[in-house]
Amino acid sequence: MIREIALSTLLLAGLAVLTTQKLRAFQQQPAAPPRPASSHEVNPDGSITFRYRDGSAKKVSVATDAAFQPLPMTRSDDGIWTVTTPPLPPSIYGYTLNVDGVPELDPRNLNVRHNLESPASEVTVPAQPPAPWELTDIPHGVVARHVFTTHVAKNLPQNQSAYFVYTPPGYDPRHHGGYPVLYLLHGFSDAEDGWTAVGRAHLMLDSMIDSGKAVPMIVVMPLGYGNFNFLMKGGFANWDNASVVDDNTTLFGQMLETEVMPAIERDYNTAKGRENRAIAGLSMGGLESLTVGLNHTDQFAWIAAFSSAVQHEDFDQHIPGIDAKKADLRLLWVACGVEDHLIDHNRAFVSWARSKNLPVTAIETPGEHTWLVWRNNLLHVVPLLFRK
Secondary structure, X not given: OHHHHHHHHHHHHXXXXXXXXXXXXXXXXXXXXXXXXXXXXXXXXXXXXXXXXXXXXXXEEEEEOOOOOOEEOEEOOOOEEEXXXXXXXXXXXXXXXEEOOEEEOOOOOOOEEOOOOOOEEEEEEOOOOOOOOOOOOOOOOEEEEEEEEOOOOEOOHHHEEEEEEEEOOOOOOOOOOOEOEEEEEOOOOOOOOHHHHHOOHHHHHHHHHHOOOOOOOEEEEEOOOOEOHHHHXXXXXXXXXXXXXXXXXXXXXXXXHHHXXXXXXXXXXXXXXXXXXXXXXXXXXXXXHHHHHHHOOOOOOEEEEEOOOOOOOOHHHHOOOOOHHHHOOOEEEEEEEOOOOOHHHHHHHHHHHHHOOOOEEEEEEOOOOOHHHHHXXXXXXXXXXXXX
16 A cells, blocks of 8 residues: 555656646747737728738738728738728728738738639628618518520530529519519629628619619629620730620620520519610720610610720720610719729710710719729619609
8 A cells, every 4th residue: 555655756756857847848839919809890980090010011001992002011020011091981992901012911800801813801881870881780682593504605614604682672573564674784893792791772772662762673794895805814904905895795795685685584573675674884894885875776765884894995986877866865864983993985975976966964973993983873773864
């Protein structure tokens, strides 16, 4: 018994020594640097503080929708880079970090803006009361995605294209007379979810319909590439080639007219006649809206375009023989931000439209080629549509 107790005592003493040694070793290890409280923080005045930890980086900046130039960040002694923007108006802002010349998403922000060429992290400066693009306690419509085999568009994987359809709150497939339809087109490098995932068009429509500012309508948002290689091979450089731009625009128009529109009128309770159809879009979608709409005024009485990519400006070739009286447009609404690189081209289009006696409404707003401008455009044009 005495020998057993002695052995136990020795074992316990050994364990105590090992534990003490491990504790000292642990205490001698350098403490892990604390993580920043948040990589992006909206302050009470509407400014945003951005933080990024990288003690080895030499230069870090953040580019946002809110500023024309990237904002340089300052490194503190603990290796955290920080910058705070000026107070910003309520909106949804995209941003990317640039670390020693390499663009990066915010690794600590799971809200990512979808884009086929240049995704971005997102942060919302909320409004009070909530802005139309924010989720609120009102009736909501339904957004459904449809995939179809196209026999017109080129170079899509397995010839599969797609479109989203928004139906308003309380949509009734047997509603007498049907619902008017807005065809809403995205810009270059976005996909068919551009207006919902990034633009929040469905929430804005919910808000406008709920407040009585807009009539209940169906909104169709198709994938906007007539030739998918226009995006996938060459990227933005393709905009320098007028024939490549024309090919994409022409094929998209044919796909819309012969495949998408017939499917919508077959599957949804749509109101008949050109007075119940509108087409609108941003950037590439603005070019497509103007080209398709003005070449098919028998189909569309309402046309709107935001920051349109009309830089090649040969309007008589692309929209030949337009007759203002025969076109009988209810609306031709052309908007662009004054800091947008496309502002002069849009002004040229407006001058051409006026020379043809078309009833063009020209809108110029502050802003660049960003979603801050396009959300605002949609909020202003949708209440004008389908009014008697």
